[in-house]
Amino acid sequence: MSQKTIDFDINPSITADEYEQTARLALPGYELMHTFVLACLRSCLPETANLLVVGAGGGMELVHLGQSNHQWQFLGIDPSKKMLAIAQKKIAQHQLSQRIQLVQGYIQDLQNDAIYDAATSILVMHFISNEDDKLAFLQEIARRLKTSAPLILVDVFGIKGSAELEKIMAILHTYWQETGLPVDKQKQLLENFKNAVYPLSETKLLALLQQAGFSSVTRFYTGLWVGGWMAFKA
């Protein structure tokens, strides 16, 4: 399994420093999506839980979830040193270092014991180009989850070149003008979408989740080109 993706240290879609600010302007409902993630997890996890955050770079979900749940413990994994450095800083600022461990690497670098009560993959899997590698990515997550544990998956979705996604992208373009996303960033994101983002249709995403051993899927969020699903390890 290669899970080759865009390298956020060498050739990021947005530089690590600008990531969060740009994400807020570029991704409709970015902050609200994180609040939905929190609500989804709260609805099914106990007060004490062990969470795996895949693609934790930047630290957004670690801090959001960590601040609201005082007994949850986290392991955040990400291949990008620069993104992890930002996460580390944010974690320290919010005094969450005691409950959050960060590891530089890929999911398959972690021991494969089923010790986690939940996992998140937020805006990560669409960077994996190959469908087999996406499946392997989900299977590697499943392997590390306890039975019935939830997975939160947030990804760009849709069929590239389809009339439906073209329409969504046209709306997104107008949305970016409304949010004031600088034109150079708009160009950069579109270029990146063209060359380094590999979305799947929702049908295909649900099939992959099922193949990887997840069931009971609920879509909890749609922000034009981005969708969020909660599934449970069968």
Ligand SMILES: C[S@@+](CC[C@H](N)C(=O)[O-])C[C@H]1O[C@@H](n2cnc3c(N)ncnc32)[C@H](O)[C@@H]1O
């Ligand atoms: C768009 S950022 C999302 C960060 C964070 N989850 C958020 O929502 O703010 C994508 C992150 O995924 C990481 N990444 C890319 N490919 C990955 C992979 N195969 N496994 C784990 N993380 C990966 C990148 O290094 C980057 O930090």
